[in-house]
Amino acid sequence: MSNEKDILEKHLESFNDVFSDMMNVFIFGGDEVINENDLEDVNPNSFYVENAKTKEQERDVTKKWRKKNVIVSFMGFENQTKPDSTMPLRVISYDGASYKYMLASEIPPCPVITFVLNFSMQKWATNKTILECLNIDESLKPFVSDYKINVIDVAYLSRETVNKFKSDFKIIADYFVQMRETGEYKPMPDDIKHIWELLLLMGKLADDDRFKVEYYRTHREERVNMCEVLDKVENRGIAKGKHETAVSNALTMLKDGLGIEKTSLYSGLPVDEVIALSKEIKAVPV
Numbered sequence: 641m642s643n644e645k646d647i648l649e650k651h652l653e654s655f656n657d658v659f660s661d662m663m664n665v666f667i668f669g670g671d672e673v674i675n676e677n678d679l680e681d682v683n684p685n686s687f688y689v690e691n692a693k694t695k696e697q698e699r700d701v702t703k704k705w706r707k708k709n710v711i712v713s714f715m716g717f718e719n720q721t722k723p724d725s726t727m728p729l730r731v732i733s734y735d736g737a738s739y740k741y742m743l744a745s746e747i748p749p750c751p752v753i754t755f756v757l758n759f760s761m762q763k764w765a766t767n768k769t770i771l772e773c774l775n776i777d778e779s780l781k782p783f784v785s786d787y788k789i790n791v792i793d794v795a796y797l798s799r800e801t802v803n804k805f806k807s808d809f810k811i812i813a814d815y816f817v818q819m820r821e822t823g824e825y826k827p828m829p830d831d832i833k834h835i836w837e838l839l840l841l842m843g844k845l846a847d848d849d850r851f852k853v854e855y856y857r858t859h860r861e862e863r864v865n866m867c868e869v870l871d872k873v874e875n876r877g878i879a880k881g882k883h884e885t886a887v888s889n890a891l892t893m894l895k896d897g898l899g900i901e902k903t904s905l906y907s908g909l910p911v912d913e914v915i916a917l918s919k920e921i922k923a924v925p926v
Contacts, residue, residue, distance in 0.1 A: 644844060645721070645841070645844045645845070646700070646719055646721075648837065648840055648841040648844055649700075649719045649757075649759070649841065650700050650701050650719065651837055652808060652809070652812070652834060652837045652838065652841055653700070653701045653717050653719075653809070654681075654701050655807075655808075655834060655837075656676035656677070656679045656703075657676045657807050657833070658807040658808055658809050658834070659676070659679060659701065659703055659715075659717075660674040660675065660676040660678075660679060661805055661806050661807035661809060662717070662755075662805070662807070662809050663705075663715055663753075663755075665801065665804045665805055666755055666790075666792060667753070669804070670801075670804030670805075674705055678705055678706050678707060679703045679704070679705055679706075680703060680704040680706060681703055681704075682702045682703055682704055682714065682738075699716050699718065699734050700716070700717050700718050700719050701716055701717045702714060702715065702716035702717075702734075702738070703715055703716070710748075711747060711748070711750050712750060712751075713750050713751045713752070713753055714738045714742075714750065714751070714752045714753070715752075715753045715754075716734065716738075716752075716753070716754045716755075717754070717755050717756075717757055718730070718731065718734070718754060718755070718756045718757065719757050719759060720756060720757065720758050720759065720760070721759055721760055722758075722760045722762070723758060723760070723762065723764045723765060723766045724766070725766040725767045725773065726767075726773065727756055727766075727767065727768075727789055727791075728767055728768060728769055728770050728772070728773050728787060728788070728789050729770065729773055731754050731756065731787075731789045732770060732787045734754060735752045735754055738752045739752060753790070754789065754790065755790045755791075755792055756789050756790065756791045756792065757792050757794055758791055758792060758793045758794060758795075759794055759795075759816065760795065761795050761816075761819070761820050763793050763796055764791045764793055768788055768789050768791060769786050769787060769788045769789070770784070770785075770786050770787040771784065771786045794812070794813055794816045794817075795816040795817055795819070795820040796817075796820070797813055797816075797817055799817070801813075802814050802817055807833070808832055808833055808834050808837075808838045810828075810830060811827075811828065811830065811832065811838060811842075812838075812841065812842075812845075814827075814828055815842070815845060815846075825846070886907045886908050886909050887907075887909065887917065889906070889907045890903050890904075890907040890909050890913075890914055890917055891917055891921065893906060893907065894914070894917060894918050894921055895921065900914050900915060900918060
């Protein structure tokens with residue numbers, strides 16, 4: 641995943657309503673067990689020592705889940721644009737850093753849960769455990785503790801699972817599922833809560849900056865859904881294409897010696913725009 645896409649993914653997932661919604665679906669089948677108000681941000685940075693040098697490692701998104709002022713769990717997401725065979729080794733280092741933090745902070749030990757979100761059109765077909773990552777002699781296996789990662793293949797979520805989401809992540813999941821199944825995206829009518837973040841991310845996923853342009857035409861407080869956004873984007877694209885055709889026709893008419901008023905009449909462009917085009921033609925050296 642490009643750096644910009646990764647930043648936008650993390651930013652959307654970091655909203656408590658999105659984070660709690662995703663965890664509720666992945667862990668509790670959609671039941672609203674985790675309340676967004678019970679989540680607290682955790683510093684995603686930890687460090688390790690390599691070759692006598694201290695180096696920093698950063699998780700994508702991580703939060704504490706509290707209930708009645710007791711920390712129930714540390715939870716996090718790691719985003720991947722393609723399967724990575726070393727992911728179990730990376731996740732165990734992130735999770736281990738969280739457990740180390742508990743010891744150093746005298747926090748009562750609690751579970752650390754990490755989900756790896758696979759944002760690709762391929763199922764995760766590589767290593768999911770520590771032992772799968774290792775070139776290990778069979779005689780040593782009984783003495784090596786294994787560690788399994790939780791992988792979510794976003795594009796392969798069932799329609800039933802997608803419909804359980806209540807946050808803006810539902811739109812992202814629906815997009816990936818549709819693109820895998822048909823290669824085309826037909827938006828759902830659900831309202832968008834985090835308009836700015838969602839449209840920027842959709843623009844990057846679809847490689848279409850018109851999503852970002854459309855945001856600037858939409859007030860932050862306005863309720864909007866992806867159906868309305870795409871309708872506006874498509875209509876403006878059609879209008880732009882028609883205008884470009886009208887300009888091209890007008891330039892041809894002007895070069896052929898047709899007058900300003902007739903060019904305006906036949907091309908459908910305003911007289912002042914035709915006059916401006918005429919001046920541009922005259923300004924071009926022969």
